[in-house]
Amino acid sequence: xxxxxxxxxxxxxxxxxxxxxxxxxxxxxxxxxxxxxxxxxxxxxxxxxxxxxxxxxxxxxxxxxxxxxxxxxxxxxxxxxxxxxxxxxxxxxxxxxxxxxxxxxxxxxxxxxxxxxxxxxxxxxxxxxxxxxxxxxxxxxxxxxxxxxxxxxxxxxxxxxxxxxxxxxxxxxxxxxxxxxxxxxxxxxxxxxxxxxxxxxxxxxxxxxxxx
Numbered sequence: 001x002x003x004x005x006x007x008x009x010x011x012x013x014x015x016x017x018x019x020x021x022x023x024x025x026x027x028x029x030x031x032x033x034x035x036x037x038x039x040x041x042x043x044x045x046x047x048x049x050x051x052x053x054x055x056x057x058x059x060x061x062x063x064x065x066x067x068x069x070x071x072x073x074x075x076x077x078x079x080x081x082x083x084x085x086x087x088x089x090x091x092x093x094x095x096x097x098x099x100x101x102x103x104x105x106x107x108x109x110x111x112x113x114x115x116x117x118x119x120x121x122x123x124x125x126x127x128x129x130x131x132x133x134x135x136x137x138x139x140x141x142x143x144x145x146x147x148x149x150x151x152x153x154x155x156x157x158x159x160x161x162x163x164x165x166x167x168x169x170x171x172x173x174x175x176x177x178x179x180x181x182x183x184x185x186x187x188x189x190x191x192x193x194x195x196x197x198x199x200x201x202x203x204x205x206x207x208x209x210x211x212x
Contacts, residue, residue: 003058011058017068018061024048026182031097031134034174035127037191042181043202066113070149074111075101085138089172093179099135108132108141114150124148124157130167137164 003011024030024045033041056064075081083099100111110132114120124146136144141161148155181188190197190206197203 003062006058014058014061014065018056018064027093027179028096029093029175029178031095031131031171032127033178034095034171035130035134037193037196037200038174038178038181038188039190039206040196040200040202041178042187043205045182046185063113067111070111070113071100077101078103083139085135087134087138087168089175089179092172092176095134095171095175097131097135097138099139102139102141105143106141107143107145108136108139109145109147110135111147111149114148116150116152117155119150120148120155124159129157129159130171132159133161133164133167134171136161137168 006014029041078101080099081101083102085097085099087095089095100109102108110128112125112128128146132144132146135141136159144159144161144164146157146159148157177188187206197206200206
């Protein structure tokens with residue numbers, strides 16, 4: 001048996017918890033859009049403008065749900081939690097995001113849920129590192145820790161904040177690239193990460209675009 005065999009009440013709760021009414025604004029880009037494939041972010045935004053909604057299966061929602069459960073259980077323990085950040089790019093869009101929590105000593109924490117240790121066998125995910133360091137630069141945090149949580153335990157990586165400025169420059173460049181692509185109606189270049197392409201809901205559309 002699997003997730004599909006859970007009682008309806010539990011499945012309904014998972015669906016309700018993972019539904020989002022968040023509407024993306026043209027001049028406001030989320031940092032998570034900029035650390036992954038820009039073309040994927042472009043297609044998602046264009047689909048939203050056309051009134052299309054991404055259909056998520058119960059398994060996909062489960063991955064989101066795990067993160068929500070840990071967020072709600074842990075972030076509320078800290079006075080500074082779910083800290084909204086904004087960063088205006090010169091002659092470009094605004095980058096927005098949300099920090100999970102900041103401890104009393106100023107340490108910034110970013111939480112990520114994973115299936116098991118194997119997911120981080122090579123260390124923290126580059127996209128997660130960039131997101132956390134971007135937040136650290138905005139907040140001028142003295143320390144930043146990336147916390148991976150799974151049912152078997154927790155792994156914490158302390159990141160080098162000296163790399164934050166370089167990350168911000170890269171994220172700003174990505175923001176301008178995506179912003180211009182959206183204004184011009186022209187898909188940006190793909191990320192070309194095999195794992196990301198393999199599970200992307202836009203892979204067929206992306207392949208057609210590359211052939212045209």
